[in-house]
Each structure stands twice: as structure tokens, then as C-alpha cells.
Amino acid sequence: MIRYLLITVFSLLALTFFRAIMGVVQKAVVNEVKSAMGGEDAPPAAGPNRSSGPSAGPAATTLRKCVSCGTYKPEGAMIRYGSGDKSIFFCSAECEKKANA
Numbered sequence: 267m268i269r270y271l272l273i274t275v276f277s278l279l280a281l282t283f284f285r286a287i288m289g290v291v292q293k294a295v296v297n298e299v300k301s302a303m304g305g306e307d308a309p310p311a312a313g314p315n316r317s318s319g320p321s322a323g324p325a326a327t328t329l330r331k332c333v334s335c336g337t338y339k340p341e342g343a344m345i346r347y348g349s350g351d352k353s354i355f356f357c358s359a360e361c362e363k364k365a366n367a
């Protein structure tokens with residue numbers, strides 16, 4: 267009988283101990299996740315950097331559709347007519363000729 271009691275008490279203690287550990291682990295995980303997210307928030311500097319890197323050519327790297335053949339190419343590589351939203355693009359001089367023909 268005493269043995270049963272001891273086992274019960276021991277298992278309760280073990281359970282309490284286990285819960286305590288789980289609590290600590292959980293806190294550690296939460297902290298890690300928070301710091302990881304903070305770490306991701308920190309490099310937004312890198313995000314803008316990424317966009318500012320190509321910022322020299324974000325327009326040049328924008329894909330444009332050739333109005334003649336429908337091919338998509340970076341804007342910088344295309345022949346451009348007009349400006350702003352009304353611009354039209356040709357992928358090559360050939361397409362330009364086709365459109366003018």
C-alpha cells in the first residue's frame with residue numbers, strides 16, 4: 267500500500283517536473299521564434315537594399331510585352347515608343363517593322 271502511495275506521489279512529482287520543463291522549453295521556443303522574427307524584421311534593411319540594388323534598373327528589368335509578337339522581355343532590352351503608361355514596346359527591330367508595316 268505504501269508502495270502504491272509512493273508511486274502515486276512520485277508520478278505526480280514527475281508530472282509536475284515534466285510540466286515545468288515543458289514550460290521552460292515552450293518559453294525558450296517562443297523566445298527563439300520571436301528573436302527569429304525580429305531577425306527577419308531587422309533585415310528589412312536588406313529588403314529595401316534588395317529593391318534598391320536593382321533600383322538602378324527596376325524599370326529596366328520590368329517585363330514588357332512586345333505589342334507585335336507578344337514576347338515578354340525586360341523593358342531595358344526593348345524598343346520603346348512613347349512614355350509612361352502609354353508606352354508600347356517592341357522586342358526587336360523586326361517586330362517594330364512588322365507593326366509599322
Ligand SMILES: [Zn+2]
Nearest residue numbers: 332335357361
Ligand atoms: Zn516581338
